[in-house]
Amino acid sequence: xxxxxxxxxxxxxxxxxxxxxxxxxxxxxxxxxxxxxxxxxxxxxxxxxxxxxxxxxxxxxxxxxxxxxxxxxxxxxxxxxxxxxxxxxxxxxxxxxxxxxxxxxxxxxxxxxxxxxxxxxxxxxxxxxxxxxxxxxxxxxxxxxxxxxxxxxxxxxxxxxxxxxxxxxxxxxxxxxxxxxxxxxxxxxxxxxxxxxxxxxxxxxxxxxxxxxxxxxxxxxxxxxxxxxxxxxxxxxxxxxxxxxxxxxxxxxxxxxxxxxxxxxxxxxxxxxxxxxxxxxxxxxxxxxxxxxxxxxxxxxxxxxxxxxxxxxxxxxxxxxxxxxxxxxxxxxxxxxxxxxxxxxxxxxxxxxxxxxxxx
Numbered sequence: 390x391x392x393x394x395x396x397x398x399x400x401x402x403x404x405x406x407x408x409x410x411x412x413x414x415x416x417x418x419x420x421x422x423x424x425x426x427x428x429x430x431x432x433x434x435x436x437x438x439x440x441x442x443x444x445x446x447x448x449x450x451x452x453x454x455x456x457x458x459x460x461x462x463x464x465x466x467x468x469x470x471x472x473x474x475x476x477x478x479x480x481x482x483x484x485x486x487x488x489x490x491x492x493x494x495x496x497x498x499x500x501x502x503x504x505x506x507x508x509x510x511x512x513x514x515x516x517x518x519x520x521x522x523x524x525x526x527x528x529x530x531x532x533x534x535x536x537x538x539x540x541x542x543x544x545x546x547x548x549x550x551x552x553x554x555x556x557x558x559x560x561x562x563x564x565x566x567x568x569x570x571x572x573x574x575x576x577x578x579x580x581x582x583x584x585x586x587x588x589x590x591x592x593x594x595x596x597x598x599x600x601x602x603x604x605x606x607x608x609x610x611x612x613x614x615x616x617x618x619x620x621x622x623x624x625x626x627x628x629x630x631x632x633x634x635x636x637x638x639x640x641x642x643x644x645x646x647x648x649x650x651x652x653x654x655x656x657x658x659x660x661x662x663x664x665x666x667x668x669x670x671x672x673x674x675x676x677x678x679x680x681x682x683x684x685x686x687x688x689x690x691x692x693x694x695x696x697x698x699x700x701x702x703x704x705x706x707x708x709x710x711x712x713x714x715x716x717x718x719x720x721x722x723x724x725x726x727x728x729x730x731x732x733x734x735x736x737x738x739x740x741x742x743x744x745x746x747x748x749x
Contacts, residue, residue, distance in 0.1 A: 392569070394460075394470035395683045397600070400600045401593075401596045401597055401600045401601075402596070403596075403600075404595070404596040404597075404599040404641075405425075405592055405593060405595070405596030406728075407599075408592050408595050408596060408599070408637045408640070408641070408713055409728045409732075410500055410594055410639060410724035410725055410727075410728045411501050411587070412498050412501045412592070412636070413501055413724060413727035413728040413730070413731040414475070414501070414723050414724060415497035415498050415500060416494060416497065416498055416588070416633065416727075416731055417727055417730065417731060418497050420458075420494060420496075420577055420580065420581065422456075422493040422497070424569070424572040424573045424576035424712040425569075425572065426474070426574065427571075427572035427575050427576065428565075428568045428569050428571075428572035433582045435723045444479075444524070444527070446477050446479065446640070447477070447483045447519075447520060447523035447524055447527065448474065448481045449478050449480070450476070450479075450480040450481070450483035450484040450486075450487065450519070450523060451483045451486075451487045451515075451516050451519040451523065451712055452487075452516070453484070454483065454484045454486070454488035454515075454519060455488075455491055455492070455512050455515055455516060456492060456493050457488050457492055458492035458493055458494045458495075458576075458580055458584075458633075459488050459489060459492065462677040464484070464485060464488045464489050464666075468481050468484050470483045472673070477527065477737065478526050478527065478530050478674060478678065479523040479524060479526045479527035479530070480523060480530070480547075480610070481674070482519075482522045482523050482526040482530075482607055482670075482674070482678065482681070483520065483522060483523030483526075483721060484519075485522075485602030485661075485666070485670065485682070485685060486518055486519035486522045486523070486661055486682070486685070487515045487516060487519035488518070489631065489632060489660040489661050489666075490511075490515035490518065490632060490656075490660050490661045491511050491513070491515040491632050491660075492618070492632055493653070494632075494633050495511075495631075495632035495633045495635075495636055495660075496508060496511065496512060496696040498633055498637070499511055499636055500637045501636055502577070502636055502640040503636070503639075503640055503643070503652075503708065504706075504708060506649075506697075506700065506701070506704075506706065507649060507652075507653070507708070508695075510653065510700075511653070511656060512694075514656075514657055514689065514690075514693045515603045515655060515657070517689055517693065518657060518661070518685060518686055518689035518690070518693075521522065521685045521688070521689055522682055522685035522686065523683075525673075525681045525685055526678055526681050526682075529681060530675075530677060530678050530681060531674075531675050531677055531678065532739075558665050577734060578738065581734055581735065581738045582631060582738040582739075583744040584631045585734070585735040585739060586735070586738075586739055587629075587630065587634040588631070588633050588634045588735065589631075589634075589639050589735055590634060591630065591631075591633070591634030591635060591636070591637050592634075592637050594638050594641075595601070595637035595638045595640065595641035596641075598638065598641040598642060598645065599641045599644060599645075602641075602645045603645070604700050608660070613648050614700070615691070615695075617647060617648060617651040618648075618650060618651045618690075618691055618694050618695075619691075620651075620657040621651045621652070621654040622654050622655075622657070622658050622687060622690055622691065624655065624659075625654065625655045625657075625658035625659035625662070625690075626658050626661060626662045626663075626683070626686075626687075627662070627663060627664055628659055629663040629664075629665070630659045630660060630663075631660055632656070632660040635655065635656055635659045635660055637651040638655075639655050640652075641658050642655070643707055643708050643709065648694075648698050649691075649697050649698060649701050649702075649708045650656075650694030650695055650696075650697045650698035651694060652708075653690070653693060653694045653697050654690040654691060654694040657686065657689065657690040657693070657694075658686055658687065658690050661686050662683065662686060665685070667679060667682075670682050703734050
């Protein structure tokens, strides 16, 4: 019994190691890019561009949200802050959708564990779903005309818009070394602290799935088409999973026969929705906005999932060989060193807050 348990445990550890060494270099690269984005694009600049009404603000929110490495819970205070600073309802919803669905870190991990088609299609899906959600919110969402008047007044005020612009200008005038130091602290301390444990959990769950689930399980028991997509949608909506940590789990599911389209449904719905996000959207924007938010994500996830399956079918490409090839290449020295560094950083990010709380 003990020997059997040890064999199972070792098998899971082996699968986790393969996934970790594949993804670690790209995860670290994603954090570096996130730090550079933070250095050149201060929070005040983002708020300035989203703080307008109309279709342009929705477009800007969708585009600016794509590279930002914020999870579905981390984006809530950022989006609500933008709303208080004058962002339109549509821009707020678009930002809430596009930001957690993808980011520079998750794009890098998608390249490592999946393939170029999924890597390109994933941010496109985030853009389409966020544009649909933001546009529908502007058209069918509650109208708060009084708020728009207040926003216009505040925008014209020398304090509100001026202070935000002044703060952004002051940050950009700081020495480059100081800005880089602050941005790298943000990426490798604050951001890693937010998603580090969830990334570790995603890799562990992916290792369990890779070891325990038989090959072609989903093809044998669920087949293709809409059924597995609906199951992934039902699983992903209430689940808390960030864009980066969902990627190794999706890769493991694809290796067991899940279609690329169904994997995309999980990658869209999982990071963009969870119970906490839905509660905040319902409380702050209203039930009608929550319905628009969930409907837009669900419709886009299913529709784009079907389109992605057609693309793979027409091109005659299978996603499984791409992942298997990635697993073979992940055992080099770069993957090993990067995995050691990443694990060390995750352990530190979990341990440091614990030590601070103990001191208090």
